[in-house]
Amino acid sequence: MAKIVILSGSPYKGSRLDSVLAHADRLLQEAGQQSDWIHVRDLPAEDLLHVRFDSPAIVQANERIAQADAVVIATPIYKAAHSGVLKAYLDLLPQKGLENKLVLPVAIGGTIAHLLAIDYALKPVLSALGARHVLAGAFILDSLVKKKEDGTSELEEEAALRLQDSVGQLVRELIWQVERSKVANAAN
Secondary structure, three states, X not given: OOEEEEEEOOOOOXXXXXXXXXXXXXXXXXXXXXXXXXXXXXXXXXXXXXXXXXXXXXXXXXXXXXXXXXXXEEEXXXXXXXXXXXXXXXXXXXXXXXXXXXXXXXXXXXXXXHOOHHHHHHHHHHHHOOOOEEOOOEEEEHHHEEEOOOOOEEEOXXXXXXXXXXXXXXXXXXXXXXHHHHHHHHHO
């Protein structure tokens, strides 16, 4: 089984993004995968703001990323870019912190005008961190994530299908990588 880290760049607990990620996590579980979550908002704010590479919490988060085969990097889109808290954490990853990782970007935003934020704001940062296999990802309009009276959220069908396609691509790529690795090991 692959090691998958879900990195949430939402500054708010109970956000629509967290609902989207919970749905993605269920899809991963249904596909026989397990994930390990990192909520950037739970990392010490002072360590993020003062760029403390040696912070025990930052070191531990970086180790979890280093051990992962795949990383789902999720963010709300503000002002046509990923969240500041996510950027603060990504700045603390080692220079090649995403090298050899399969990366699935997921974003949620208030308008379709933010659709390209994944390609023009987030992907260049991911590339700078060594990511070479970044999947197309999923952009979800926040209006497609409906808050219910009990405080939970539900994805409308359009958003659920888009997320299902993206998570399915991630799982297929992981399975392909495992099979390719088995063939390479057998050849040696």
